[in-house]
Every structure is written in structure tokens, then in C-alpha cells.
Amino acid sequence: MSIEFTDVSDTLRRIVITGRLDVPGTDAISTRFAALAASSEHRIVVDLSGVEFLASMGIRALVINAKAQQQRGGRLVLFVGQNDAVGKVLDATGIPQMIPVFHELADAERGALA
Amino acid sequence: MNWPTPSVARSPDDDTLVLDALGAAMADATRWLHARSAAQAVPADAVTRLDQCLDEALANIAAHGGSSALPVTLNFTVNAIGSRCEAALVISDHGAAFDPLAITPRPQAGSLEALQPGGLGITLMRHFADRLHYRRAHPCNHLTVVVAWAETA
Numbered sequence: 001m002s003i004e005f006t007d008v009s010d011t012l013r014r015i016v017i018t019g020r021l022d023v024p025g026t027d028a029i030s031t032r033f034a035a036l037a038a039s040s041e042h043r044i045v046v047d048l049s050g051v052e053f054l055a056s057m058g059i060r061a062l063v064i065n066a067k068a069q070q071q072r073g074g075r076l077v078l079f080v081g082q083n084d085a086v087g088k089v090l091d092a093t094g095i096p097q098m099i100p101v102f103h104e105l106a107d108a109e110r111g112a113l114a
Numbered sequence: 115m116n117w118p119t120p121s122v123a124r125s126p127d128d129d130t131l132v133l134d135a136l137g138a139a140m141a142d143a144t145r146w147l148h149a150r151s152a153a154q155a156v157p158a159d160a161v162t163r164l165d166q167c168l169d170e171a172l173a174n175i176a177a178h179g180g181s182s183a184l185p186v187t188l189n190f191t192v193n194a195i196g197s198r199c200e201a202a203l204v205i206s207d208h209g210a211a212f213d214p215l216a217i218t219p220r221p222q223a224g225s226l227e228a229l230q231p232g233g234l235g236i237t238l239m240r241h242f243a244d245r246l247h248y249r250r251a252h253p254c255n256h257l258t259v260v261v262a263w264a265e266t267a
Binding site for chain 1: 176229
């Protein structure tokens with residue numbers, strides 16, 4: 001389980017999560033994820049393309065941080081690339097209707113800055 | 115994938131695993147499920163669906179039963195009827211009676227503002243399992259997750 005970030009610009013941050021976002025995996029990254037996603041200067045792209053497994057606990061962390069960004073006037077979007085396993089889980093819960101999900105990184109970055 | 119050595123799990127037989135803790139120990143259950151599935155040639159898509167349901171079920175037990183639900187016993191069987199195969203995963207815990215299937219899935223929120231974090235585990239189990247069954251006996255909760263697939267020649 002790992003979480004890294006890149007400040008793509010002064011206004012855009014990409015957070016890359018890899019591994020299993022199950023109960024233990026979410027516990028392992030949740031504090032750092034919240035700190036990285038709490039930026040008031042940056043819109044946020046969360047890169048889930050390297051996530052092997054996404055459980056409801058992982059979705060819960062995504063929702064909490066997306067709502068926190070929105071309450072600050074910011075925006076958090078998800079990039080899944082060609083990760084069908086993660087895409088299916090998100091689709092099953094209706095998350096894409098509330099947190100934008102993108103398959104292309106450039107689209108995700110534009111979506112975050114929109 | 116490298117998994118840690120089990121420290122809180124016991125295997126009375128290959129198809130049964132007993133968990134004496136939850137939390138980080140759930141990795142033991144995941145590793146066991148993947149090993150048993152590989153031994154019985156369960157296809158990858160079915161393993162993914164079983165994995166999803168197992169994680170959600172154990173998260174529910176941890177949230178609603180806590181340590182009083184321990185130990186948690188997992189049993190895994192695969193059956194074939196003609197070209198149709200089924201894997202059944204039975205998850206048994208000693209917690210207070212709790213039927214996850216009696217919980218009505220929360221309706222989808224229409225917006226991020228209205229979306230409440232959590233409560234999606236049941237939705238995911240219902241989506242990824244072909245059948246779910248709950249019973250209370252001895253005095254344990256027994257949740258059965260069935261995932262089916264068609265065997266290809």
C-alpha cells in the first residue's frame with residue numbers, strides 16, 4: 001500500500017494510491033490521504049489506476065475527502081485509467097454520478113480544474 | 115504478491131480458516147481465499163467477487179460485533195453441476211445476531227453534498243454475489259456468499 005503525490009502546478013495536485021484499498025490498506029493511508037487532499041491551494045486528482053482492490057472502506061475515504069474539498073470550494077476527481085476492477089466497484093455504488101471519474105489523465109486534470 | 119506470515123489465523127483443514135482477530139489480520143483471510151481459489155481453479159473474476167464480499171463481510175463484523183464476535187470462521191467449498199460451478203464462502207462469527215441482508219441499502223444520493231460516507235458494503239455484496247444467505251444458529255451468525263460461473267472447455 002502506498003500513497004504519493006505530485007504538485008502538477010500551483011493549482012493542481014495528483015495523489016497516486018497503489019495497492020489494496022481494503023480495510024487494512026485504507027487504515028494505512030487514511031491520515032496521509034486526508035492531509036494531502038486538504039490543500040486549499042490545489043484541486044485534486046486521485047489516481048486509482050494502480051489500485052488492485054477497492055472496498056467500501058476505501059470508497060468511504062474518497063467520499064470524505066471529496067466532500068471536504070468541495071466544502072473548501074475546491075474539487076476532487078478520480079482517475080482510474082483502464083482499471084476495470086476499480087471502475088466496476090465505483091459503478092456499482094453510483095459514485096461516478098457524484099464524484100467525477102475519468103479514464104484519461106489529461107481529462108481528469110481538466111475536470112479537476114473546471 | 116507477497117503476503118505476511120499468518121499470526122492470528124488457524125486452519126483446522128485446508129478449506130477452513132479461523133480468525134482470532136480482525137483489522138490488519140484480514141490480510142490473512144484474503145491470502146487464504148486466494149490460495150483456496152487457486153487450488154480449486156476458480157476463475158479470476160469469481161475470485162475478485164468473492165474477495166469483495168469477504169472484505170465487506172469482515173468489515174461489517176468488525177464494525178457491529180467487535181471483539182465479542184471472535185473467533186470468525188471461514189469455510190470455502192466449490193461444487194459443479196454440469197458446466198455450472200459455484201463457490202460458497204460461509205462466514206461465521208460469535209457476535210450478537212446481525213442479519214446484514216435485512217438492512218435496506220441506502221438510496222443513492224443525488225449529489226456529493228447529499229452523499230453520506232459509508233454504508234456501501236451491503237450494496238457491494240448484493241452486487242457481486244450471485245446469492246447471499248443468512249442464518250442464526252449455535253449461537254452464531256452464518257453468512258453464505260455464493261459466486262457462480264460457467265466452466266469453459
